[in-house]
Structure formats: structure tokens, C-alpha cells
Amino acid sequence: xxxxxxxxxxxxxxxxxxxxxxxxxxxxxxxxxxxxxxxxxxxxxxxxxxxxxxxxxxxxxxxxxxxxxxxxxxxxxxxxxxxxxxxxxxxxxxxxxxxxxxxxxxxxxxxxxxxxxxxxxxxxxxxxxxxxxxxxxxxxxxxxxxxxxxxxxxxxxxxxxxxxxxxxxxxxxxxxxxxxxxxxxxxxxxxxxxxxxxxxxxxxxxxxxxxxxxxxxxxxxxxxxxxxxxxxxxxxxxxxxxxxxxxxxxxxxxxxxxxxxxxxxxxxxxxxxxxxxxxxxxxxxxxxxxxxxxxxxxxxxxxxxxxxxxxxxxxxxxxxxxxxxxxxxxxxxxxxxxxxxxxxxxxxxxxxxxxxxxxxxxxxxxxxxxxxxxxxxxxxxxxxxxxxxxxxxxxxxxxxxxxx
Amino acid sequence: xxxxxxxxxxxxxxxxxxxxxxxxxxxxxxxxxxxxxxxxxxxxxxxxxxxxxxxxxxxxxxxxxxxxxxxxxxxxxxxxxxxxxxxxxxxxxxxxxxxxxxxxxxxxxxxxxxxxxxxxxxxxxxxxxxxxxxxxxxxxxxxxxxxxxxxxxxxxxxxxxxxxxxxxxxxxxxxxxxxxxxxxxxxxxxxxxxxxxxxxxxxxxxxxxxxxxxxxxxxxxxxxxxxxxxxxxxxxxxxxxxxxxxxxxxxxxxxxxxxxxxxxxxxxxxxxxxxxxxxxxxxxxxxxxxxxxxxxxxxxxx
Numbered sequence: 001x002x003x004x005x006x007x008x009x010x011x012x013x014x015x016x017x018x019x020x021x022x023x024x025x026x027x028x029x030x031x032x033x034x035x036x037x038x039x040x041x042x043x044x045x046x047x048x049x050x051x052x053x054x055x056x057x058x059x060x061x062x063x064x065x066x067x068x069x070x071x072x073x074x075x076x077x078x079x080x081x082x083x084x085x086x087x088x089x090x091x092x093x094x095x096x097x098x099x100x101x102x103x104x105x106x107x108x109x110x111x112x113x114x115x116x117x118x119x120x121x122x123x124x125x126x127x128x129x130x131x132x133x134x135x136x137x138x139x140x141x142x143x144x145x146x147x148x149x150x151x152x153x154x155x156x157x158x159x160x161x162x163x164x165x166x167x168x169x170x171x172x173x174x175x176x177x178x179x180x181x182x183x184x185x186x187x188x189x190x191x192x193x194x195x196x197x198x199x200x201x202x203x204x205x206x207x208x209x210x211x212x213x214x215x216x217x218x219x220x221x222x223x224x225x226x227x228x229x230x231x232x233x234x235x236x237x238x239x240x241x242x243x244x245x246x247x248x249x250x251x252x253x254x255x256x257x258x259x260x261x262x263x264x265x266x267x268x269x270x271x272x273x274x275x276x277x278x279x280x281x282x283x284x285x286x287x288x289x290x291x292x293x294x295x296x297x298x299x300x301x302x303x304x305x306x307x308x309x310x311x312x313x314x315x316x317x318x319x320x321x322x323x324x325x326x327x328x329x330x331x332x333x334x335x336x337x338x339x340x341x342x343x344x345x346x347x348x349x350x351x352x353x354x355x356x357x358x359x360x361x362x363x364x365x366x367x368x369x370x371x372x373x374x375x376x377x378x379x380x381x382x383x384x385x386x387x388x389x390x391x392x393x394x395x396x397x398x399x400x401x402x403x404x
Numbered sequence: 405x406x407x408x409x410x411x412x413x414x415x416x417x418x419x420x421x422x423x424x425x426x427x428x429x430x431x432x433x434x435x436x437x438x439x440x441x442x443x444x445x446x447x448x449x450x451x452x453x454x455x456x457x458x459x460x461x462x463x464x465x466x467x468x469x470x471x472x473x474x475x476x477x478x479x480x481x482x483x484x485x486x487x488x489x490x491x492x493x494x495x496x497x498x499x500x501x502x503x504x505x506x507x508x509x510x511x512x513x514x515x516x517x518x519x520x521x522x523x524x525x526x527x528x529x530x531x532x533x534x535x536x537x538x539x540x541x542x543x544x545x546x547x548x549x550x551x552x553x554x555x556x557x558x559x560x561x562x563x564x565x566x567x568x569x570x571x572x573x574x575x576x577x578x579x580x581x582x583x584x585x586x587x588x589x590x591x592x593x594x595x596x597x598x599x600x601x602x603x604x605x606x607x608x609x610x611x612x613x614x615x616x617x618x619x620x621x622x623x624x625x626x627x628x629x630x631x632x633x634x635x636x637x638x639x640x641x642x643x644x645x646x647x648x649x650x651x652x653x654x655x656x657x658x659x660x661x662x663x664x665x666x667x668x669x670x671x672x673x674x675x676x677x678x679x680x681x682x683x684x685x686x687x688x689x690x691x692x693x694x695x696x697x698x699x700x701x702x703x704x705x706x
Contacts, residue, residue: 052658104660107506109590109620112513117663127662137663144510145518185507190660208658215505217480273588274562274617278644278689285688297502326564327571329529329544330427361571363545383549383571388690 264289328362351377523593529563554579
């Protein structure tokens, strides 16, 4: 997830020609009150957090006096939206909205192309509208090698039943949004609502921009705007997740780490995206409680494995550790195991009591077997040990034979 | 037989002078892959592991004829390399790189479709037709551990799980016609439907194992394809991740995300649709081998 905060999204929209309301970012109630004067005396305050459903959480409030701005800002700045503490607000010019529309551009894996989504009835209820009256949600796949032509965009708005001046304005907004989507390597751009205000003018009353993480290298200015505040998509990073990011960042050229902390008690370092996901489902089925998920892409990553295992072992309350991966084609498993063995040797643990179950298969397995023999009590398995065997075994040993 | 790749296929390696290609070309050749040439712009005239290197795909193609190009290029140079192969008229273009920008992948897939070129990947680990040929990292240094010739086609979104499935099939004495990793990215060339269509045409493939994942509509499209009669052989499918549907962690919310995934993407739905289309659905990994045995009608592969 690489989602920009709303003020950065609105900046991009404006830069690419989608009209946006005037706004300011405030970190204190005083700043919110002084922003109000610049915004014409009436404004909407919104929590600036990487989470949706802010309105439903009570973190969006219209204000019309400096006192009200101050007190409401104070209230919202004390809130949490989802898991995110509110540290900043966006104060946005109040709009007299006559009509709300919905507009977005995303990738559609089915058509293997960009897709424009447009609904002449927008707002927070757009999913319900699309569910009840699917004909209202219009879709236009775009040939990426040709781009979105003005006539296609205006035609789509016309199909939504909009009268000519508004249809043309919507068409222009679509082309501008598509331009942003392409120029800045976006995964998804959304304007909801796209608001019609007095004089038939359109403005983006809210905006969401999701960037393509695989293209951040060529959008360095945007990459810099993705701070830690972003979290993992639904909550801020935990200290252990931050530590794991630092371990990963120390050497960006070998094996990229993906790590998520969970509330359970079995250190679950099972790599390979599909293998890890399948094993995680199996562990839950067996009654296991994972303490984390972990993946690392192939490379010479002995040092990273060493530091990652050490970090996971420090998590309080762990009852066991699983280290595994799908059968390796090329990456030598002994390199991985060398780092693991170093970490286990340094841990002050009795592996007769604290179970460590390891399964790797592929090149380097014999050498890995020899390395593991240096840490007595650690279980080593190879290709005949399935992911079900693995999950059953750790649950059995971590929770005792009775399970749980 | 096999699909897309066998011992006769004339394979070109793009990005041939890079470290990954230097490491993998010898294993591909040792397994039987007919690697006829390599391409690295500016390195024409060199040889890599005995393979002649050209500056351009067109030059390599003129000199050797090329049926299949496998791209070892880093993600950021992949679009240019793939478009070059497409413009040079290579019929199959296989992209291994992980991390190719989505806009680049989309452009490549769109241009390939217009040119009638078959694209595999990006983010595909590779492909292997047991006893004949392999491209990419699949099988690595230990292909016989995981693969043996036989009657089962295997197609997977995950390279690691595809290899793991082949390992357990092989250990059970059941061989494969071809194994292909279609790639884990959102935008890829050929997906399940395209591969099932090829396995349908292959007389030696008697059953296919498909490993899916949450998200996108690729498994649902496969179910529709079977229901339409496009694939008539037995299919064994596994799609993990059903637990995510009831997990308390809310997915990052956008209206667009919710709208585009209306009715597709959830593993439970994928499994339901595949079951309705007549596929055998594995609830856990150890179900796969017994289901394949059943699909093959008791007669195990030779």
C-alpha cells in the first residue's frame, strides 16, 4: 500500500488539471482557526490520516467561526481514526454542493488495461448504489497505448445521462485524472465526491491517490511523501515492524523482507508468498496462533536472516518458532540456515523446551543439516515434510500434545 | 507432449550478459533447453556460456530463428526489452522480472495482444517441460527432485507453491507435461484461461493442477471457461487465503477497490465457482495428490 495523504493527493489533482477547493494543513487548533480566515470563514475540518470512513468516525466537521474551528480541531486532534492517532488536520473551503458524482481510474486485471469508473451519483454511498442499480456505474476500459480521448470521456459522461455542459466538464475531469494516473505511475486515483457547485463548476471535494510501489524509483518526489505515518495500510507500524524495516533497509541489495506482526505466540517465519499464505491458513486450522508473518526474497541474505530471527525471538510470550519455505530452486538453503543458526546459538534458550521447527529443501540442504546439528534440540526437516506436517508439528510442540 | 516449450523450441535469452542469466543459462542448457542466442545491447559479438550474444533481437532472430524469448532483464529495463521482442516478431515472450511497474506491464501486454504475441509474466518464476526443457529459475540446480515426465499439467500464480506441488506429485510418482508459473502481478499476459486452453489441446495432458490466490478474477474466469466447454479435462484447484475473508484486519479502504472487486477475488467464491464448474477443489495441500490420482482414474502417470 502506497497511499498518499489527502493534501498530497489534492496537490497532484490540481497540478494535473482537476479543480480542487482551497485547503490548508493544520497541526494545532490555533492553525485551524487561522486557516479558517484564509478559507473565507467557513470550512470543513478533516482528520489527515491514511484511513477511510473518516466521516463515520466523526473526524469530519463543518465549522463557521474561529472559536468553533479551534474547539473542533482540538477534539479531532485527540481522536483516533481506526488505528491511527490524528496528528494533523486538513481544513478545506466549504462548498455548496449541488450534486455529487464519482470518478476513478484504476487497473482492471480482467481487461488488462486502465479502467475509468464513473457514476453520476457519488458520495459515500456509491457502493450501495452500484450494488442496487449496477447500471448506474459506468466502466470504460482504456487502451493504454492510445490514452483516453476527450470524446470517449465526454461520451461516458453523456451515457450517464448528464446534460451537455456538465458532461463536457466531467469529460475534462476524466482526462485530467487519467493524465495524473499515467504520469505519476498510480495504481488508483479516486475523486469522491466529484462535486458540482454553483455555476455548474466541478471540484474534487476529496481525493485518493494510490501509487505503484513497483514504480516509486521513477517518482522519487512522491516516494518521499510516503512517511511512516502511512503504516501498513490499516494501522501504524509496531516497534518490531519498524525494527524489521531497518534490518531490511540496511542492505537493499539482498533479499527484501516483508514482515507483519500479529498477536499470537508462534514465531511464523515461513517464506514464499503462496507457500506462506497456504501455511498460515493451515496453522490457523490447526489451532496455532501466529505471532508474525515473514517473507524474504532470494539472495545472499545470511546477515538479514540472523538479525530477523534475533528480532522475532525477542518478542515476549513466544511459545515456539517455525522457519520454513517452499522447495528452493536455486537459492542455497545453507546460506539462510547459517544466519538462523547464528541467531539460535546466541539466544539463551533450551530448544528441548522452546520448540524450533525448520523445513527447507533444495540446493545446500546437506550443508544446512550439518549447520543445524550445532544447535541441539532444533528440529530439521526436508522435502518429505509437507506444510501440514510443519503446522501440526509446531502446534503439537508449542501447546503440548493436547493442543492449544 | 508439453505446452509452449519443448526440446525443439529455439530459445533466446534477453539480458544475457547479466549475472542471473550467466548463472541460469548453463542449467537451462544442461536440462536440454535449446538456447540459440542471447541479446544484450552493446555486447554483440560476445559469448555467454558458449551462447552467441547479439545487440538486437532482430539480429539474433535473423541468424538463428527464435521461437521463444525469455527476459532476464531487470524490472526497469523490461518494458523496452519486451517491446523489442514483440516488434521483432518473437511468438512467445516470457518475462521473469519481479517489480515491473504496472504501467509498463500493461503497455507490453496491450502491444503484444495487438501483435498476436503470447506473453508470460511479469513476475513469473519460469516454466519447465520435464525431460525436455526449462526456462528461468524453475527447477534450478535440482530439477529432478521436483519434476518428472507424466500426464499432469501444472499452472500456478505462485512460483514457490507451483514447485512445491510438483515436488509432491513427483514424490508420489506422478509426472508432469509442463509446469508454468504465470506470475504474481496484477497485470500479466497469459493467465489460467490461456494456459488451460493450451493444456486442452495437448494430447498427453490428462489432468491439470491449478494453484490460485486471493484477488483478481483469474480463477473465476477459469471457472467460466470450463463452464463454456473450453476445458474438458479434470482440473484440481487449490486457492488458499479463505481465512483472510474473516480476519479482523480491515483491508485498506477505497470505494474503487470495493467496486472493482464486486463479487470476485474472494477465495471462497473462487472455490465455489470452480466446484460448480466441475473442478476438484483441494481444501488443503495434502488433498492435491489424492485428487489428482482420482482425476487420473487410478492409473498413475508414467
